[in-house]
Amino acid sequence: xxxxxxxxxxxxxxxxxxxxxxxxxxxxxxxxxxxxxxxxxxxxxxxxxxxxxxxxxxxxxxxxxxxxxxxxxxxxxxxxxxxxxxxxxxxxxxxxxxxxxxxxxxxxxxxxxxxxxxxxxxxxxxxxxxxxxxxxxxxxx
Numbered sequence: 001x002x003x004x005x006x007x008x009x010x011x012x013x014x015x016x017x018x019x020x021x022x023x024x025x026x027x028x029x030x031x032x033x034x035x036x037x038x039x040x041x042x043x044x045x046x047x048x049x050x051x052x053x054x055x056x057x058x059x060x061x062x063x064x065x066x067x068x069x070x071x072x073x074x075x076x077x078x079x080x081x082x083x084x085x086x087x088x089x090x091x092x093x094x095x096x097x098x099x100x101x102x103x104x105x106x107x108x109x110x111x112x113x114x115x116x117x118x119x120x121x122x123x124x125x126x127x128x129x130x131x132x133x134x135x136x137x138x139x140x141x
Contacts, residue, residue: 022107027074028065034102035065035078038095040086042122045079073112080116084123092116 036044044064068075076099082091096114103111 022109024067024069027067027103027107027109030102030106031067031076031078031099032063032065034098035080035095038091038098040083040091041095042081042083045081045119070112074109075113075115076111077115077117079119081120081122082118084121088118088121092118 032044035041064079066077066079068077078095078099080095082088095116099114100111103109
């Protein structure tokens with residue numbers, strides 16, 4: 001979601017063939033995919049609309065990504081959930097690095113800031129014990 005009224009980013013390099021314009025929504029998708037692919041990331045924060053879309057089978061790649069376009073450059077805020085047992089600083093630093101690399105590679109834009117907000121750590125789902133296992137535990141006691 002763009003937090004500024006500017007809806008179009010322009011590549012600052014001069015090109016004799018014309019102008020290159022990149023919509024912020026494109027950046028949100030690039031950043032969302034790059035951040036979600038980092039090892040240890042459980043998922044990105046979504047809103048009600050993106051969660052409903054995912055239930056209907058449509059992937060919302062830009063969820064959890066908020067852009068703020070200022071005069072100096074582009075600031076990015078990432079809101080994510082991490083898997084239990086990972087090093088939070090290590091995963092956050094890797095997210096920052098991967099996002100910067102992908103945006104630079106795909107759009108030739110250098111990001112001013114990449115802020116990672118870890119909202120929660122998601123524990124592994126444990127399988128429920130079977131009835132036989134429960135009865136066997138009671139018999140052992």
